[in-house]
Amino acid sequence: MVEKTKYVERPLPKISLANFDSRIDEITAQLVDAAENVGFFAIVDHGITQAEQDAVFGASQSFFSLPDEIKSTVPWNPQNVGYENRSQVRPSTGAPDSKESYQLQFGENMVAPSGKSLWVDDEHVPGFRETCQTFMRRVQSVGEKLMLCFARGLGFPDDYFVQFHDATNPKAQSVLRLLHYYATPESAAAEGKIYHRAGAHADWGFLTLLFQREGQSGLEICPGREVVTKFAVGDTWTKVPFESGAIVCNIGDLLMSWSDDRFKSTYHRVKAPCEPGDYFGERYSIAFFNQPRKDALIQGPKKKYPLVTGEQFIAEAMATHFAALQAKLKSQSSGGGPSSPKENGHVATPSVQAAA
Ligand SMILES: O=C(O)CCC(=O)C(=O)O
Numbered sequence: 001m002v003e004k005t006k007y008v009e010r011p012l013p014k015i016s017l018a019n020f021d022s023r024i025d026e027i028t029a030q031l032v033d034a035a036e037n038v039g040f041f042a043i044v045d046h047g048i049t050q051a052e053q054d055a056v057f058g059a060s061q062s063f064f065s066l067p068d069e070i071k072s073t074v075p076w077n078p079q080n081v082g083y084e085n086r087s088q089v090r091p092s093t094g095a096p097d098s099k100e101s102y103q104l105q106f107g108e109n110m111v112a113p114s115g116k117s118l119w120v121d122d123e124h125v126p127g128f129r130e131t132c133q134t135f136m137r138r139v140q141s142v143g144e145k146l147m148l149c150f151a152r153g154l155g156f157p158d159d160y161f162v163q164f165h166d167a168t169n170p171k172a173q174s175v176l177r178l179l180h181y182y183a184t185p186e187s188a189a190a191e192g193k194i195y196h197r198a199g200a201h202a203d204w205g206f207l208t209l210l211f212q213r214e215g216q217s218g219l220e221i222c223p224g225r226e227v228v229t230k231f232a233v234g235d236t237w238t239k240v241p242f243e244s245g246a247i248v249c250n251i252g253d254l255l256m257s258w259s260d261d262r263f264k265s266t267y268h269r270v271k272a273p274c275e276p277g278d279y280f281g282e283r284y285s286i287a288f289f290n291q292p293r294k295d296a297l298i299q300g301p302k303k304k305y306p307l308v309t310g311e312q313f314i315a316e317a318m319a320t321h322f323a324a325l326q327a328k329l330k331s332q333s334s335g336g337g338p339s340s341p342k343e344n345g346h347v348a349t350p351s352v353q354a355a356a
Pocket residue numbers: 177179198203210219268269270285286287355356
């Protein structure tokens with residue numbers, strides 16, 4: 001029988017970006033407070049309209065509706081781009097998420113080592129690339145406002161974080177991730193079979209901006225993490241429901257480290273539906289992961305952690321993640337859990353998901 005989830009009500013800070021230029025200091029104070037105390041917050045009055053969101057969700061739905069043979073023409077690769085299906089295994093669950101996702105970037109990573117473009121051909125989803133790139137630029141500009149405030153809040157020059165996330169640089173690494181979680185049978189839940197959605201995790205990147213759809217709930221957070229060097233855990237959850245006009249934002253491990261652990265990278269998940277009242281239908285969401293260039297120099301103002309490049313930080317995060325995953329799989333195969341997934345692509349792949 002599935003254990004009943006422990007829930008606690010925690011208010012999610014809601015921050016308006018209206019009149020940004022004249023309110024920067026007020027907005028900075030609100031963002032810093034949210035980053036220090038919750039790690040998650042909702043942004044409103046950001047200028048991205050519902051119609052713009054609907055357009056990219058439409059493109060996402062059209063892409064995921066394509067036959068597998070077409071989706072597999074743009075396969076995921078370790079540059080953190082491309083399409084994957086039920087391949088991401090989180091250390092918290094040791095089993096694949098029941099979802100498919102397609103990751104897109106601004107720069108040269110969209111060309112696979114083979115020379116092939118990882119943009120799905122426009123003949124399959126007309127206007128797909130243009131729709132996604134337009135949306136990416138819009139989200140990037142919102143992210144840059146938040147970066148300016150966080151730089152100011154930490155005592156860095158205003159453009160400090162923005163320069164490392166320049167989307168016009170061919171080496172830009174930020175990712176738009178289209179996500180589609182499969183509907184799961186309620187009968188399976190009653191029999192104790194769990195279909196994970198996004199198993200609990202903290203994001204590795206700098207800052208995530210998330211778009212949800214009305215009526216497709218499931219996002220939950222578990223604040224309280226103290227240091228970035230420890231793997232995130234926790235079991236008391238707070239629901240983050242869809243809110244019209246709001247972008248849900250969260251601090252990632254990289255910004256937690258870059259702030260000397262002042263800002264919290266919060267543990268979160270899309271709940272595996274298994275209890276009465278859970279949402280078992282399909283869920284579409286879109287995440288934009290701001291990730292600095294590989295040569296960005298990461299060190300907080302108080303130098304709590306040694307100076308590392310963006311590339312080194314991700315490599316270390318991957319190693320920690322991979323070790324935690326191996327430990328989980330080992331505990332499952334030694335009788336700690338039900339069936340343990342085989343050590344195949346499922347295990348190697350997720351360890352390099354920058355979003356994990
Ligand atoms: O789909 C969602 O709502 C959350 C996804 C997520 O947390 C991730 O991909 O890192």
